[in-house]
Amino acid sequence: MNVYDSEKIAGLLASRGYRITRRPSEADLVVVNTCAIREKAEQKVFSYLGRLAGLKRRRADMLVAVGGCVAQQQGDRIPARQPCVDIVFGTQAIGRLPALVERAEAGFGPLTDTGPAEGIEMITGAAAGGLDAGISRFVTVMRGCDNYCTYCVVPFVRGREVSRSPEAVVAEVRELVADGAREVTLLGQNVNSYGRKEGLCSFARLLARVNAVDGLARIRFTTSHPKDLSDELIAAFGSLDKLCRHLHLPVQSGSDAVLKRMNRGYTRQHYLARVERIRAACPGIALSTDIIVGFPGETEEDFRQTLELIREVEYDSLFAFKYSDRPDAPARRFSRKVAEEEKKRRLKAVLDTQEHITRRKNRQCVGRIETVLVEGVSRRNAAAGAGAARMQWTGRTSENRIVNFSREEGAAVAPPQTGQLVDVLIEKAFAHSLWGRAPAVRPVKPRPKGDACYAA
């Protein structure tokens, strides 16, 4: 979401004549887009601002603007703590940033705007002239969250849930495709409640409308809340040819007692039944998840149940986090906090368990032909400046596995192009990626409907 917002910010500032530079030392304006989801992310903001303060001592005319969730949460306290900051703009003030910058350029400040948006389109919308426009882009379909999981700061800093109209979403996807995008990831904290409040179409219907956009090759989305994962959405994996075979379904914990205190609204059994259903509808679909270790009161037995669930589901990948107290989130007042050392140990156990599973799953890919959406020349190869004969490319499978590959020696066909779908024969598996060769570098047609998935 912050990447998407940064694109939007860059697009808005282009209207005031600003262009992107990657070097803060040559910038007239530095925009720091912040995350407050865990304490560590918040600490990073202030250490970065400390470095900018040093820079500003040499470049007094440079402006510093801080946006995002930390800005929303701390407002005026940011310039009070770090005087190099000229502008603080909250999560719903993005649309007003150009006006704030204009005032700061005129010498006013520090300025703070943590007020509400005047409408969802004020804080979303296509990003003309934004950051590096890759082939894979984000599109926000809804903002905020009404779920109030007890550990989470999102409802307090991003506000109540609100959805964009399907027309606005489809129009933005079309604009991005016209700008070179081949893949879009639709974003929302809980896409399954998309449009419910506003009486818009269901998320599955929205996916169908995006699926019809010409020139788009792939659709991904995140995040689907397990309590609301509908049969209609599961069926979409079987009927929409552009929808990738990957579902991110954050479980957070494998223990019912912990899930209850987290206010997640589902049980372990409900979650496992959903997984079974999605796998029946779409065999081979990749599943990923988020895990929090060391939630207040998490016992050794609760944690064992989480490890057991990870082994049972056999995720393709996961993100694991040590629980962190957040301002406003009720769990901060929960007793029986887990010691930092113990959280570290549990985090390592989760990551080790998953690594074992990922390696095994990656090995199973060897010998298969995978369709890869080419994202570009691989980084190592770009740096080495290798000749065309030894070039390596990088991309992802529908299941979101990273594949690095080279061309079959003496291949008569043209080298693969960024944005092309190519068939790659997988020859080696590593912990976090696959290696292969493109036997015949030819564009492949999108998978015919129902080829590998079956409607539920």
Ligand code: SAH
């Ligand atoms: N809306 C998504 C997740 C958004 S936050 C969902 O409901 O699944 C992304 C992830 O950060 C969460 O899934 C959770 O695993 C983690 N997270 C959120 N708050 C946290 C906290 N206080 N401490 C540690 N991890 C947290």
Ligand code: SF4
């Ligand atoms: Fe946070 Fe829960 Fe909302 Fe996800 S669903 S953003 S974890 S409150």
